[in-house]
Structures are given as C-alpha cells and as structure tokens.
Amino acid sequence: MERSVVTLSRVIKISLILLAVFSVIAVISLLVGPARISFFQGLKGLLFGWQDGSTVLTPTEKTIIFSIRLPRVLFAGLVGASLSAAGVIFQALLRNPLADPYILGISGGSAVGAIIGIIIGIGAVPFAIPGLAFCGAASTVTLVFFIGRSNRELHSTTLLLAGVIVNAFFSAVIMFLLSISTNTELHSITFWLMGDLALSNWFKILFVTLMSFMGFSVIYSYARSLNLIVTGEETALQLGINVERTKIVLFMAGSLLTAVAVSFSGIIGFVGLIIPHMMRILFGSDHRLLLPASFLFGASFLVVADTIARTIIPHTELPVGVITAICGAPYFVYLLRRRSI
Amino acid sequence: MTVIEARDVKFKYSDIWILNDIAFQTREGEFLGIIGPNGSGKTTLIKVIDGLLVPDEGVVCFRGKNIRHFRRNDIAKVVAVVPQDIPLGFPFTVQEIVMMGRSPHLGRLRFEGASDFEIVRMAMETADVLPFASRSINELSGGERQRVLIARALAQEPQVILLDESTAFLDIKHQIAFFDLMKSLNKEKGLTVIAVTHDMNLASLYCDRIMLLDGGRVHTIGAPDEVLTQSNIREVYDTDVLVDLNPATGSPRVTLLASHPLD
Numbered sequence: 001m002e003r004s005v006v007t008l009s010r011v012i013k014i015s016l017i018l019l020a021v022f023s024v025i026a027v028i029s030l031l032v033g034p035a036r037i038s039f040f041q042g043l044k045g046l047l048f049g050w051q052d053g054s055t056v057l058t059p060t061e062k063t064i065i066f067s068i069r070l071p072r073v074l075f076a077g078l079v080g081a082s083l084s085a086a087g088v089i090f091q092a093l094l095r096n097p098l099a100d101p102y103i104l105g106i107s108g109g110s111a112v113g114a115i116i117g118i119i120i121g122i123g124a125v126p127f128a129i130p131g132l133a134f135c136g137a138a139s140t141v142t143l144v145f146f147i148g149r150s151n152r153e154l155h156s157t158t159l160l161l162a163g164v165i166v167n168a169f170f171s172a173v174i175m176f177l178l179s180i181s182t183n184t185e186l187h188s189i190t191f192w193l194m195g196d197l198a199l200s201n202w203f204k205i206l207f208v209t210l211m212s213f214m215g216f217s218v219i220y221s222y223a224r225s226l227n228l229i230v231t232g233e234e235t236a237l238q239l240g241i242n243v244e245r246t247k248i249v250l251f252m253a254g255s256l257l258t259a260v261a262v263s264f265s266g267i268i269g270f271v272g273l274i275i276p277h278m279m280r281i282l283f284g285s286d287h288r289l290l291l292p293a294s295f296l297f298g299a300s301f302l303v304v305a306d307t308i309a310r311t312i313i314p315h316t317e318l319p320v321g322v323i324t325a326i327c328g329a330p331y332f333v334y335l336l337r338r339r340s341i
Numbered sequence: 342m343t344v345i346e347a348r349d350v351k352f353k354y355s356d357i358w359i360l361n362d363i364a365f366q367t368r369e370g371e372f373l374g375i376i377g378p379n380g381s382g383k384t385t386l387i388k389v390i391d392g393l394l395v396p397d398e399g400v401v402c403f404r405g406k407n408i409r410h411f412r413r414n415d416i417a418k419v420v421a422v423v424p425q426d427i428p429l430g431f432p433f434t435v436q437e438i439v440m441m442g443r444s445p446h447l448g449r450l451r452f453e454g455a456s457d458f459e460i461v462r463m464a465m466e467t468a469d470v471l472p473f474a475s476r477s478i479n480e481l482s483g484g485e486r487q488r489v490l491i492a493r494a495l496a497q498e499p500q501v502i503l504l505d506e507s508t509a510f511l512d513i514k515h516q517i518a519f520f521d522l523m524k525s526l527n528k529e530k531g532l533t534v535i536a537v538t539h540d541m542n543l544a545s546l547y548c549d550r551i552m553l554l555d556g557g558r559v560h561t562i563g564a565p566d567e568v569l570t571q572s573n574i575r576e577v578y579d580t581d582v583l584v585d586l587n588p589a590t591g592s593p594r595v596t597l598l599a600s601h602p603l604d
Binding site for chain 2: 005006007008092095097221222224225227228230231232234235237238239240241242280284285286288
C-alpha cells in the first residue's frame with residue numbers, strides 16, 4: 001500500500017476525522033439502551049433539551065441520558081483510548097506484535113488488589129476497589145521493572161519473561177482467592193475480571209480523564225524517539241536519542257495508562273492488542289500518527305462494544321470484556337492470516 | 342585538513358583493555374580502512390570515534406575539538422554510521438527510515454519541514470532507493486536495505502561516514518556497488534569514509550590508507566601496499582597468505598591458502 005510521509009497537517013487531519021467518528025458514535029450510544037427513548041426525540045433533547053427548563057425530555061429521560069449514559073460513554077471512551085495507546089507503547093517497547101497492555105502482569109496485579117477488596121467486603125467504600133487495584137498494579141509494575149532491568153538497561157526479552165512469570169504467579173493467587181470466596185463475591189469478582197464499565201460517576205471520570213491525557217501527552221512527546229528505537233537502539237543512540245531514558249519514561253507512562261484503566265474498569269481484553277494493529281495497517285508505523293489514531297479509535301471501539309454489551313440481551317448487561325473478546329479474537333485471526341504482523 | 346584524530350586512545354571493558362594507545366589521523370576526503378582479526382577492537386574503535394564510548398585515556402578530536410565536548414545531536418550532524426542491517430518487524434517505509442536521519446537536526450518534537458524533505462529526496466536519489474521510497478523496508482532485499490541505510494546516513498548530511506562491516510551480508514555485486522557509491526561520495530563530495538571490514542581485497546581496492554589492528558593496538562597504518570604484506574598478515578592473523586598485485590589495478594591482492602599438513 002502506498003503511503004505518504006507523516007506530517008503535522010496529516011496528523012491533525014486524521015485526528016480530527018477520528019474525533020468526529022467518536023462524536024457520532026458517542027451520540028448514537030447515548031440514544032440507545034433498554035429505556036425506550038425515541039431516537040429523534042433523544043437527539044432533539046441532546047441538542048436543545050439539556051437546559052433546566054426544557055421540556056423536550058421528561059426528567060427521567062434526562063436523568064438516563066445525562067446522568068447514566070453520558071458518564072458511561074465518556075468513561076468507555078477514556079478506557080478504550082488509554083488501553084489502545086498503552087498497547088502501542090508495549091508492542092514497540094517489547095518489539096512484540098503480540099504484546100498488549102496486560103503482558104507485563106499489570107492486569108494480574110490489579111486483579112489481586114481488587115479481589116482482596118471484594119473479599120474483605122469494602123466494595124461499598126468509595127474508591128476502595130479501584131484504589132486497591134491501582135496499588136496492585138503499581139507494585140507489579142515496580143516489581144517487573146526491577147526484574148527486567150540489568151546493568152542500568154531495560155531489556156525487552158527480560159521484561160517479557162518477567163511479565164510472563166509475574167502473570168503466572170498472580171493467576172495462581174487469583175485462583176486461590178476465588179476458591180475461598182462466597183457465591184456473591186464470586187459474581188462481583190467475575191464481573192470485575194471480565195471488565196465492567198457500569199457505575200461511572202463524574203469524579204471518577206475527571207480523574208481518569210486527567211490521568212489518560214497526562215499519560216498520553218508524555219507518550220506523544222517521545223513519539224519520534226520511539227520510531228528510532230524500534231528501528232535499532234544502537235542507531236537511535238547514534239542519532240542523539242537518549243534510549244534508556246525514553247524507554248523508562250514510556251514504560252512508566254504506558255503502565256500508568258493501563259493501571260488507571262484497569263483499576264476503574266477491570267480487565268477489558270483485546271482492545272489494547274487489536275486497535276494498534278488495525279491502526280498500523282491503516283496509517284503505518286510512525287508513532288506520531290499511530291498514537292493519536294489508536295487513542296481516538298480505541299475510544300470509539302470501546303464505546304461501540306459497551307453499547308452492544310448493554311443492549312444486545314434485553315434486561316441483561318454483559319461485561320464489556322466479553323464483547324471485545326468475541327469481536328477481537330476472530331478479527332485478530334483474520335489479521336494473522338491476511339498478512340504477517 | 343585533519344578531520345578525525347585519535348591521540349593515545351585507551352579503552353577497557355571492566356578490566357580488559359580493548360584499545361591500547363591508538364593514534365591516527367584522517368584527512369578530509371580520505372578513505373580509511375580498518376582491518377584486523379576478530380576481537381582486535383575494530384567495532385569498539387568505531388564507537389569511540391563516534392563518541393558513543395568514552396576512552397579511559399586519550400582523546401578523539403573532530404576538527405581539533407575533543408568529541409566529548411560535543412552534544413550527542415551535534416556529533417550526529419557530522420558523523421554518520423552505516424550499520425550491518427536494520428531490525429525488521431515494524432513496517433516503516435523507506436522514506437520514513439531515511440527521514441530518521443534528519444532527527445539530530447530537528448530536536449524531539451519538531452516535524453520535518455520542506456528542506457528536510459528535499460534533503461531526504463536527494464539522499465534517496467544518491468543511494469538509488471527513490472524508486473521504492475514508499476515501500477515497506479520489510480519487503481526489500483538485503484542489498485536494497487543496505488542502500489536505504491546509506492541514504493539515511495546521507496540524510497544526516499555528515500562530514501564523516503563510519504562503516505561497521507556494512508557489506509558483511511551482501512553478495513559481491515552489491516559489495517562492489519556499495520563501495521563504488523562510497524568512493525564516489527568520497528571523491529565528489531569530500532566525504533571522509535572510515536570503513537571497518539574483514540575483506541582485505543575490498544580494502545585494497547578502495548582505501549587510500551589501511552589501518553591494521555592487532556589486539557587493540559595499531560600494528561601498521563599506511564597505503565594498502567605497505568600494510569597488506571605477507572609478513573604483516575602472518576604476524577597479526579597467524580595465517581599464511583599469498584600477496585601479489587591485482588593485474589587490473591596494481592593494488593595488492595591477498596589470496597587465502599589452505600593449510601596442508603607437512604608436504
């Protein structure tokens with residue numbers, strides 16, 4: 001496929017297009033759901049009915065759209081964006097197309113934190129579960145970082161192996177915790193493990209927004225350095241890139257994006273694996289375009305997946321991770337068969 | 342004028358001395374070959390010249406100024422390295438790879454401007470990779486990839502090019518093409534070329550002078566016919582060779598001999 005070189009105007013153009021796509025998807029998602037609100041009535045309500053005195057929507061409809069669906073859609077977008085950008089970073093840092101944000105054990109670590117929270121019964125305390133999950137994620141990252149670092153260098157193979165070991169260890173811990181938990185706890189744990197975007201509130205959204213945009217800005221400022229690093233660390237060094245510092249910063253920022261997303265939403269698989277590949281096929285390997293494209297398209301993808309998850313079976317809400325895996329796995333097989341990735 | 346000068350350079354990894362009292366100068370527009378057995382310090386010397394490794398004693402100077410006092414970016418604006426190959430996997434296009442040579446001129450955040458595109462186009466034209474500028478490097482042959490790496494080095498607009506066994510994986514046709522291109526850049530643009538190679542005959546054909554390394558020391562440095570002699574090669578490589586004159590060029594020609602047991 002013929003591709004032109006990445007320029008600032010092209011990055012802006014494609015970002016704006018993908019932002020428009022996200023907006024359309026978000027609006028549609030706001031207007032579908034189990035509560036029967038007519039699509040056009042809802043659209044009119046979105047455009048004109050958000051002021052206090054408006055009568056386009058009933059108060060119930062208003063509550064559903066603005067207080068239940070809107071935070072959820074925004075939250076899904078943020079999580080999808082964070083996981084996709086983190087996926088790009090880990091695939092590049094580990095030089096491994098199969099890498100995803102969870103490959104270094106962050107998911108396992110935060111799951112252990114969250115499950116402990118559920119079992120000791122502090123689920124009702126605000127921020128307790130995400131807080132514990134985040135602690136689990138942070139300690140895992142620290143652990144993997146120190147295992148993977150030798151001679152003051154971060155080695156991708158050692159990191160990868162450290163991630164595999166840590167993940168295996170945490171799986172065992174999770175199995176243990178599952179086996180000692182009660183039925184009610186099991187249900188909450190299962191939902192958490194499969195990823196769940198329900199119960200979003202504005203404070204949570206503000207926090208996650210801040211974190212993901214901060215993480216993304218840091219990552220983006222190293223985008224060109226990352227291009228050079230994946231095409232040869234020795235040459236990158238020669239061309240004036242501070243390779244080790246770049247790798248450490250990206251490792252930390254990618255981990256932060258993942259940890260924040262996982263802590264608040266559970267383990268939503270496949271987003272961070274699939275989206276970077278799709279975007280690489282469409283827009284090439286230059287991270288200055290690949291990162292914003294993945295960030296924005298990841299947001300759209302997870303909003304769609306979550307909309308399906310909460311509407312496909314009447315009166316039942318599926319964990320969104322089920323949908324991303326069901327759509328993601330076959331698509332990944334297709335990518336594998338279509339071209340080597 | 343002297344471009345690169347090494348003065349009594351010593352370098353050690355942990356406790357082992359890799360380079361010992363290396364001293365040499367290269368003129369502007371010279372083609373200098375570096376040969377020597379495995380482990381004689383060739384690659385280390387290239388890294389020391391490039392400022393990636395700091396000598397434990399002695400200095401390397403670029404145009405009279407200690408290379409340690411340059412910022413990394415500023416070294417990359419005057420010295421380029423052509424590696425043996427490039428890691429594959431990420432489907433960057435040829436043009437994207439060559440554009441990376443502009444990195445030291447841009448800083449971390451700036452995008453490439455019109456002049457960078459022009460420099461990259463010219464670099465690709467010189468290295469003859471323009472016809473496949475928008476193809477992925479994963480689809481190219483070894484010889485084509487090697488030319489892409491030359492183009493990237495040229496896009497740095499360097500005054501010195503360091504070749505670290507850059508033709509090791511190429512067949513004879515591409516080896517000759519590679520060195521022809523280097524020689525023409527060397528002659529026409531005054532580019533100083535320092536080439537590490539295992540191939541004495543290529544070195545003999547193209548180099549103005551050759552430096553023969555032995556155990557981290559300069560054994561001999563001089564014109565090819567002064568360096569490539571039977572006795573030098575026997576001393577350094579512990580191998581008997583036949584050295585005569587290349588009938589086409591008059592430069593020394595090294596022929597390997599199989600070792601026969603006492604006959």
